[in-house]
Amino acid sequence: MQIRTLPANGRAATRVEATTGSNVLTRLRSDIVNSEFKPSARLKFADMTKRYDVGIGTLREALSQLASEGFVTVEAGKGFKVAPVSAEELVEITDLFIGFETRAIREAIAAGDDDWEANIVAVHHRLRLIEGLPWSERMERHTEWVQRHREFHEALVAACQGRWLLRMRTMMFDQLDRYRFVTKNASESQGRKKFDEHREIMQATVARDGDSAAAMIERHIRDTSDRALKILGQQG
């Protein structure tokens, strides 16, 4: 699922980048998550082919995949739109995600080996390095934080054996990212709180304490969602 797009730097004409197909899929999804395209906005092919510099067919393929993932809606003959957002949907997605994540982490704790544990510690450290920064710097590197935050949560459940469980968990995580976007400008005290929570979750997990880890994750997620919900309510 994660196609890493590496900097197409000015080196010799080496072909490091992903194929245009999965590349445009990733960029498009990222643009929707980051609200470059507003919810319910129409996605016209004419505009898109220029923006992403790909053919109509390639774009169409990416868009129909995003439709399966729930990021866009499609109506035959009328084209594609960015899926709308709503408070009700956020509540449901949060609920489902917590269910998946807590279940996955219990299974991971039961099945995880030393490599899994070591990776969690490593990835958590990478997250710390950004979260520990002075607030202004931390905000400047928000995109990077999003990525590392994702990697941290992914590492926690990586040892879970259920492929479908992980798949659905990832789907819901991706959807939550869209809503997390509205809390981008959270306060410094909130940021500090998260910093601590991540450490506690990491510790409970490597201590193989499934109940604590699950409970902490639930609080951690619900907290963020509640704040997003409040902001969403103020806006409309």
Added chain:
Amino acid sequence: MQIRTLPANGRAATRVEATTGSNVLTRLRSDIVNSEFKPSARLKFADMTKRYDVGIGTLREALSQLASEGFVTVEAGKGFKVAPVSAEELVEITDLFIGFETRAIREAIAAGDDDWEANIVAVHHRLRLIEGLPWSERMERHTEWVQRHREFHEALVAACQGRWLLRMRTMMFDQLDRYRFVTKNASESQGRKKFDEHREIMQATVARDGDSAAAMIERHIRDTSDRALKILGQQG
């Protein structure tokens, strides 16, 4: 998910069929579920364009959607394959489906109105009409039974408000259909048992007894899956 094709005009040359795109998606999925293409089989564009009489692009779009749904796998540059099946996967899918279905039916029972109830009774009756047939006839109309069985289970949860819950429930139901295929030739006594179970589930649901309905559904599904699992184990 179900694209209803409404006749765009009342003209003589009426176009009753779905647009090529969603049409080929449906046919392809159906062919995979019915094992026309065996698990892990390669899906070559040259063959497919002839079989379905559509262009490469259209086919590609359908295939990448089926990839998101988990029916096919895709490897960049190497094309598409039918997703493999395994006993482990069946166990996981069954588990997840039961979780979704029982949760959905409780919510439906809490929220359902008179129309919802009436529809369940109607759809159950349509199912009965096939299940009550002499066994040989019942088997001849197996495809029709699959459709009505799906409609029955869909009607039960139709009043559930969670869009994502229903979505994931449908995903898992579709996946189960693939495995149900192997139990197509179940015995007459098994068929009779299902006949009774469907009636009991229907009755518990319209009686608004969520606990009973959920418990019965769990037994009902797990029973079928266990039988499929046995057959799957014998084969490989």
Added chain:
DNA sequence: AACTCAATTATTTTCGAAACTTTGTGCTTC
């Protein structure tokens, strides 16, 4: 025989022109 590596064949992936649909606009009629 086992191992290159270059040429050839098979297959996938991309792209945009052409066909088709929907939406918008202005004219006609009642």
Added chain:
DNA sequence: GAAGCACAAAGTTTCGAAAATAATTGAGTT
């Protein structure tokens, strides 16, 4: 002025040729 109709404009959907990539074959070498 509203409703209907015809035509133009805007947009989407389909298709297959062409480019790019992967797999195969086979001659030459160790």
